Amino acid sequence: MNTTKFTFKTLVLTLCLACFFSCGDDKKKETTEQPVKTEKKEEVSQPKTIEITLNSDDNMKFDLSTINVYEGQTVTLKLVHTGEMSKDVMGHNFVLLTQGTSVSEFGNSVVELKDNDYIPEDTSNIIAHTKLIGGGESDTITFEAPAKGIYDFLCSFPGHYAIMKGKFIVRENK
Template sequence: MKLTRTLVAIALFGAAGLAQAAGNCTISLKGDDAMKFDLKEATVSAGCATITVELTHTGKLPAAAMGHNVVITKTADLAGLARDAIKAGAAKSYVPEGDARAIAHTKIIGGGEKTKITFPGKALTAGGDYTFFCSFPGHSTLMKGKLVVTK
């Protein structure tokens, strides 16, 4: 009886430890023709070997009119990066080439399309102040949210 209890305790603690180590490693966002993301906040773990960012455009409008991407940046860099992203242009998916402020980003997609990227969890710091946003011209004021980064 005593042994059983000990084993149960080990199993429970083991499972909790495992869950904490893995954390959440996928950010899944939907963008639409109303220039909105479905989430205002997402959470990922800096402990993930690989973080996956998935974007689905649930609208019908083409990328040239209502394109969406997901860019991850420090909140302090948001305004400057969003401004420079417009200058980068559509061919660069509205992300300045080699810009360290863009920690990770997908390409721009149009209605009915999906895209996915991965980046290392170690690019983020647990507890840091991060924002995800769409860098298509004029979208970043509405299409943005808080990225909570756990250990």
């Protein structure tokens, strides 16, 4: 009997030791995999609509240099002119260009188009735009966010795009 008990104890002890050493590795793996679990928390779908206010002023400036939205969102953008100058001398608009359209080339191509508020007849390079406004005025537009990517926006009043421009960033909606 004693011999049997001793053998059994030895067997249990050996198994425990074997388990202790092999389990050590598994615990390390679990620790390094933890950051993957936290990523799942960010998979919250974004709201379907987003409202953006873009201010412009008598100093020829927008108050935003980047606008962030998510793919699939309906964007309501309100352009406000907080200054007092008329649209003939300090007019502002918001023009969102398609990818691959150069801000400077577009800006230069519309300088003669005062009668059409500096918007070309062919709008194939424009995703969305407001009307041209002067001090104290505002204009609100609603459009669907384009596919994920980085787009340029500008004010197309002659000469303004040098300062009045920015990036419209569309992120993937997970």
